[in-house]
Amino acid sequence: MASNAFRAPKGTNDILPPTSRDWVSLTGHARALFERSGYEYVDTPMFEHTEVFERGVGETSEVVGKQMYTFEDMGGRSLTLRPEGTAPVVRAVLEHNLHRAALPVKVYYIGPFFRQERPQKGRYRQFFQLGIEAIGSDDPFVDAEVIEIAWRLLSEVDVQPRLILNSIGHRAASCRDGYLETLVQWLKAHADEMAPPDRERIATNPLRTFDSKEEKTIAVLENAPLITDHLCDDCTSHFAQVRSLLDDVGVSYDLDPRLVRGLDYYTRTAFEFVAGGLGSQNAVGGGGRYDGLSESLGGPPLPGIGFALGVDRILLATEDRKWADPGPPHVFAVALGDDARRDVFELVTDLRRAFLKAEFDVMGRGMKGQMKDADRSGARWAAIVGADELAAGEVTLKDLKNGDQVRVERDRLIEVVRDQKDTDGAGEPGRLR
Numbered sequence: 001m002a003s004n005a006f007r008a009p010k011g012t013n014d015i016l017p018p019t020s021r022d023w024v025s026l027t028g029h030a031r032a033l034f035e036r037s038g039y040e041y042v043d044t045p046m047f048e049h050t051e052v053f054e055r056g057v058g059e060t061s062e063v064v065g066k067q068m069y070t071f072e073d074m075g076g077r078s079l080t081l082r083p084e085g086t087a088p089v090v091r092a093v094l095e096h097n098l099h100r101a102a103l104p105v106k107v108y109y110i111g112p113f114f115r116q117e118r119p120q121k122g123r124y125r126q127f128f129q130l131g132i133e134a135i136g137s138d139d140p141f142v143d144a145e146v147i148e149i150a151w152r153l154l155s156e157v158d159v160q161p162r163l164i165l166n167s168i169g170h171r172a173a174s175c176r177d178g179y180l181e182t183l184v185q186w187l188k189a190h191a192d193e194m195a196p197p198d199r200e201r202i203a204t205n206p207l208r209t210f211d212s213k214e215e216k217t218i219a220v221l222e223n224a225p226l227i228t229d230h231l232c233d234d235c236t237s238h239f240a241q242v243r244s245l246l247d248d249v250g251v252s253y254d255l256d257p258r259l260v261r262g263l264d265y266y267t268r269t270a271f272e273f274v275a276g277g278l279g280s281q282n283a284v285g286g287g288g289r290y291d292g293l294s295e296s297l298g299g300p301p302l303p304g305i306g307f308a309l310g311v312d313r314i315l316l317a318t319e320d321r322k323w324a325d326p327g328p329p330h331v332f333a334v335a336l337g338d339d340a341r342r343d344v345f346e347l348v349t350d351l352r353r354a355f356l357k358a359e360f361d362v363m364g365r366g367m368k369g370q371m372k373d374a375d376r377s378g379a380r381w382a383a384i385v386g387a388d389e390l391a392a393g394e395v396t397l398k399d400l401k402n403g404d405q406v407r408v409e410r411d412r413l414i415e416v417v418r419d420q421k422d423t424d425g426a427g428e429p430g431r432l433r
Ligand code: HAM
Pocket: 083, 084, 085, 086, 115, 117, 122, 123, 124, 125, 126, 127, 128, 129, 131, 132, 133, 262, 263, 283, 284, 285, 286, 287, 288, 289, 290, 305, 306, 307, 308, 309, 310, 311, 312, 313
């Protein structure tokens, strides 16, 4: 790289060919799968009023407390580049009254998110998520549906995920709030044995001590009281039903009563998908229920559940996979002379309008150079147009595999190419293999 050139900001990636093909293929596959399951596309702004995340995601979460790109606009408003998609989607649902129409609201999104984290493999400052949200129902069937969709997508693209599942109850003295009191007392009694940064969490966000990477803390927490032993009857039964429905559809999971997730809005079902070969950033996705989020954003009670999968991490986990290949052009058109160039441009346009992949020279190369480009492109045919062909209203079709040449009428070119394509059994470009 030249020393005076600009570089993309730290923690961001340029998505370039050929890797971008995998990106297009994965997101296309996800779209089709979400839509088959009744989810519709939404797109919210890249930035929101900062309060949406402070209230929605929670000020004690790491994401809001330490990782947001927050700035003031010219009107003195505090705005934040979205670090996640759930709070914005719920904000949009409430703002546009989607919840007043038929429930549940089932939506999906695909796009960039921003967190000011220390970059490393699989952890970026701009990253991409594929997510769905089902809003308006607390039926365990929705939990099972949502988890199965994430599991299926990951399985279909060969991630072979491990699903970790837990229930973290709901905000009530008989459930999580009561548990938190017990936990805080226990943590206070063991504070001396914990790593110093984790001691602060006892007061701010005690559940998050379970996420500590500090060996000392992990060892102490081996004996800590667990949320699953303190769930209320409703949450216990809800969780049992979710598990049983997942069993019905063959989704296997590992229960982990220490899985707490990093965002404060979660209630009841919480889950994460991990994949091998990714080092410490091995979570390819996560999600859960957020039954109180609507109220945190000023809306009515409106239960919801969803997930987000990390596109960057899925592509890292599937580096060896053969994704869709857009495939070579069916035809590379070669022009001999200026008049023929105009004709070739029309011919290529006609082929493309007929959904065939066609290329031609735009570098002004001579016959030899164009034939070389045709070979290099991997095209099945060169369609050659010179003065002779122009006068006769024909095209010379050269089979680049065996060198055979035939003259075909210009008007029949599409038909001939299409017939041969079907005989060859060539795949459509851009399909997931
Ligand atoms: P999350 O666990 O914070 O959940 O993020 C979901 C996924 O996004 C992660 O598992 C990971 O694959 C990817 N991801 C997160 N941060 C980064 C990063 N810095 N670099 C690369 N990939 C990253 C949420 O965001 C929730 N909104 C999910 C959800 C939807 N819950 C309910 N509905």
